[in-house]
Amino acid sequence: MPKLFYLYEGGLKSLNNGNKFTNMYHCSSCGHSFKSLWDGVGNYYGVRPNDQIIYCPKCGSRFTEVTQKNDFSFMADGEYSPLSMRICLEEYKDSLRLTLSGKEIVCDEDSEYMFHHRLYKETISFNVAQRTAIYKRYINHKLIINYNLCNIFDTSFGRDTNLKFLNHRHITSIYAGDFKKILKLLRERLSKKLESKLKFKIKSMYVCHGNKGSYFIKPILNIAYRLAFTDLNNLSVIDYNYIYRKYPFYYGSADRNFYDLDDAYLSDERLKIISKAKDTISGLLEIANLPNKPAIRRLVKDKPFLLLRHKQIYTIAQGNIDTFNNINNCLEF
Numbered sequence: 001m002p003k004l005f006y007l008y009e010g011g012l013k014s015l016n017n018g019n020k021f022t023n024m025y026h027c028s029s030c031g032h033s034f035k036s037l038w039d040g041v042g043n044y045y046g047v048r049p050n051d052q053i054i055y056c057p058k059c060g061s062r063f064t065e066v067t068q069k070n071d072f073s074f075m076a077d078g079e080y081s082p083l084s085m086r087i088c089l090e091e092y093k094d095s096l097r098l099t100l101s102g103k104e105i106v107c108d109e110d111s112e113y114m115f116h117h118r119l120y121k122e123t124i125s126f127n128v129a130q131r132t133a134i135y136k137r138y139i140n141h142k143l144i145i146n147y148n149l150c151n152i153f154d155t156s157f158g159r160d161t162n163l164k165f166l167n168h169r170h171i172t173s174i175y176a177g178d179f180k181k182i183l184k185l186l187r188e189r190l191s192k193k194l195e196s197k198l199k200f201k202i203k204s205m206y207v208c209h210g211n212k213g214s215y216f217i218k219p220i221l222n223i224a225y226r227l228a229f230t231d232l233n234n235l236s237v238i239d240y241n242y243i244y245r246k247y248p249f250y251y252g253s254a255d256r257n258f259y260d261l262d263d264a265y266l267s268d269e270r271l272k273i274i275s276k277a278k279d280t281i282s283g284l285l286e287i288a289n290l291p292n293k294p295a296i297r298r299l300v301k302d303k304p305f306l307l308l309r310h311k312q313i314y315t316i317a318q319g320n321i322d323t324f325n326n327i328n329n330c331l332e333f
């Protein structure tokens, strides 16, 4: 993808003067950066530059916020945004690796000049032998971020990755078919590797990306989750909204949607225990030190993210499975 947005825009504090605001711009048609001073205009959020129609001084391209809003990249101080992107999927014996790379710009409002330009590379390695999905981000060839996406409660990925810019817009829609093809290949090849290793059928890892979200983020997080939690269901819309959008209470629901697991609890050591266990539920029961009984298995399978609450109730019932079941049913109701 040679370009991701028509125009990149950020603030520049140094030249602000009274009700006049400086903005800096990068035109992706010709690669020129420029800045300009605007009168302030008030709206619901406060006062901002009145820059609704912009002409690039080098190539003359005309940008209007009203018609091209979704393909403008509005950058806050310190944020980065990709100028270009190349996506590549590679297959190895025990793993698949998705790589994105290209150039990005960084908005620095205190800068004397304009945007900083730099190279980025991100890799996600889905490893069937290790049962991990390691995310790495490099800036100018230097590794700066490195973590495991199987920890589903760690939401950093949605902020760190440039995949967040591949949401449904005019420019990205040209590539929508290719995005779906890459994800399908990734799911199918990974399922095949898992099945030959674990000797049981892996249920489809397909989830919809969601209308407003990135084509990649939710599908990739679900694949990473299923790589560790192989025999559980895909992440539901409710799970995803709770974890990533922090909706603790869904419309009309009670607090039973409040998940008590968090990113600190799902450490690499505990994820390893889960992936080494006979099945996911046995692994979860092992890390919570709960007995492997049908009544408890059923509840954990239904609501795996309420593991610690199941544990609390079990402690109250002092090892009596019947009492545990009764209290749990009452709370569930």
Ligand SMILES: [Zn+2]
Binding pocket: 027, 028, 029, 030, 031, 032, 056, 057, 058, 059, 060, 061
């Ligand atoms: Zn231009």
